[in-house]
Amino acid sequence: MSKKIPVILAFILFALLVSSQAFAQGSAPMSDVALKYVSYFFALGLAVYGGTQAQSKAAAVALEGIARNPAAADKIQTPMILGLALMESLVIFALISTFLV
Numbered sequence: 001m002s003k004k005i006p007v008i009l010a011f012i013l014f015a016l017l018v019s020s021q022a023f024a025q026g027s028a029p030m031s032d033v034a035l036k037y038v039s040y041f042f043a044l045g046l047a048v049y050g051g052t053q054a055q056s057k058a059a060a061v062a063l064e065g066i067a068r069n070p071a072a073a074d075k076i077q078t079p080m081i082l083g084l085a086l087m088e089s090l091v092i093f094a095l096i097s098t099f100l101v
Contacts, residue, residue: 040098047094054087 016038062080066073 036101040101044094044098048091051087051091055084058083058087 058080062076065076
């Protein structure tokens with residue numbers, strides 16, 4: 001599955017770059033405002049993808065640690081939840097900053 005992601009991202013980038021030329025009435029390149037919005041939403045997608053990958057990795061490692069040593073569940077669970085909250089706050093910050101621009 002990890003080999004498909006760069007291909008999908010390359011296709012999306014190609015489609016965004018070509019579509020502005022295909023649908024333009026003149027030969028004007030993509031406007032600054034349109035390029036800004038495309039860039040911000042692309043950055044939002046990267047932030048969400050990175051946050052999701054980090055959260056799944058953190059949860060998997062924490063659950064593996066709890067499975068190996070069930071007595072340490074209370075010592076593992078609190079830092080895991082704090083880490084997940086911080087990861088999610090970065091994704092929410094990216095979402096808010098995208099809509100504020």
